[in-house]
Amino acid sequence: MEGLRTWIEIDRSAIRHNLSIFRSLIDKKVRLMSVVKSNAYGHGLYDFTTAIDKIGADWFGVDSLIEGLALRREGIKKPILVLGFTLPERIEEAAGNDVSITVSNFETLAVVAKRKGARRIKMHLKVDTGMHRQGFDISELPKVCKIIVEANKNGANITIEGLYTHFAAAKNPSFPHETNKQIELFNEAIKIVESFGFKPIKHASATAGTLLFPKAHYDMVRIGIGLYGMWPSKETMRALENKITLKPVMSWKTVIGEVKIVSEGGGVGYDLTEKLPKNSKIAICPIGYWHGFGRVFSSVGNVLVRGQRAKVLGRVSMDMITIDVSKVKNVKVGDEVVIIGKQVKDKITADEMAFISDGVNYEIVTRTNPLIKRILV
Known part of the structure; x- marks a missing residue:
């Protein structure tokens, strides 16, 4: 956008x-x-x-x-x-x-x-x-x-x-x-x-x-x-999903802000909590826990880049996350990144994020920062 x-x-x-x-x-x-x-x-x-x-x-x-x-x-x-x-x-x-x-x-x-x-x-x-x-x-x-x-x-x-x-x-x-x-x-x-x-x-x-x-x-x-x-x-959901279909209204997106190669053994993020097992291509996205993407997703969360899953590396910062894009071809600054929603054939839902964080879908969506621009599409 x-x-x-x-x-x-x-x-x-x-x-x-x-x-x-x-x-x-x-x-x-x-x-x-x-x-x-x-x-x-x-x-x-x-x-x-x-x-x-x-x-x-x-x-x-x-x-x-x-x-x-x-x-x-x-x-x-x-x-x-x-x-x-x-x-x-x-x-x-x-x-x-x-x-x-x-x-x-x-x-x-x-x-x-x-x-x-x-x-x-x-x-x-x-x-x-x-x-x-x-x-x-x-x-x-x-x-x-x-x-x-x-x-x-x-x-x-x-x-x-x-x-x-x-x-x-x-x-x-x-x-x-x-x-x-x-x-x-x-x-x-x-x-x-x-x-x-x-x-x-x-x-x-x-x-x-x-x-x-x-x-x-x-x-x-x-x-x-x-x-x-x-x-x-x-x-x-299990009782009724075969009878009715609900369609998620929210898609939450960000962009690639930087791409770089980090050598094997390099640590990522605050306190270097995650060490890279091999030479890796990483990307930085301008989104963090201030926006509502909680620290609970450090080293376990995923986002979508060019239709492929990219794992969150290290700790989620206040305003940034680092993701592993080693398997994603042709990644460049400005590429769209999906936090919640569909991209190509894959999707990430609030329910999936709630499962990872041991929370509920209500919590995932209501915690999105009110200052983030909402756009009717």
Whole structure:
């Protein structure tokens, strides 16, 4: 890519394909939230959101009010829900920009209940059905609803726009018991909240839940990792890869910055942790752990050069890696190098990198530096 040392390409056609897959799995009346938290899982908050907004997501889920306001400034008009914690002093800012917030504890609820405002606060109550992260216990819901009813009598102008939970173990189809138990508890929560006259949008399923638990689609599903063309777990992939195909949206690339010959026995990188067993042709690429290519890939990672794998030599530096291109013909400065994606007949996936690093694909893509240029292709 002219003028760039490293960049990330976002494939519009892959976004469209993945969205169509999830649309086909849910009823036409069920809304689809595109979860774009954490810089759209590293794909670029604005770039990915504007692309999928035009294709047809109904809602957007973000981690923080900062992300929600950024989308509003960029002209996103569709509903936005902050899935994470909103600072009490910024709740009015959320209301003023028509950004819905998650309320999952009595401390936040107390702040909301005391207000008197012309602008309505749209809340999504989160219920803890077993993950034991965010959320009210089901036994607390009657008290929660009573507080909201009384607050509105005093001019609080708040509404329970949504009611939701999050599944802890939906990714593993071999153990559905825990998810089914959470579904049962959530159904009880719905009955309690609706008994107070509220009619919230009900949602529980993320990518894995949407794929494996159709009975838990409710009024809306929240799709994150699947829209980016990745599976939430190996178990989910094995269960469904013969039925549906997901297409990775991200390709991450850099270039060859230097090529040289190093004699047998020469050490490479900081602390000379790797010695070359023979005369070798090496190349330097301007990418390192600052960009999101972690030190964990030192001496074990691979990249693609001219369609062939080139092993990372020695330690990954802050801004550079050294690779072995001894078997790659005609390598020259400026050649494209693929970190994630396809080149000729080979490919490197976030899943492969996660396996090498003993991590998860989510981590690989979300750690890509936000300053790296994202380009829609």
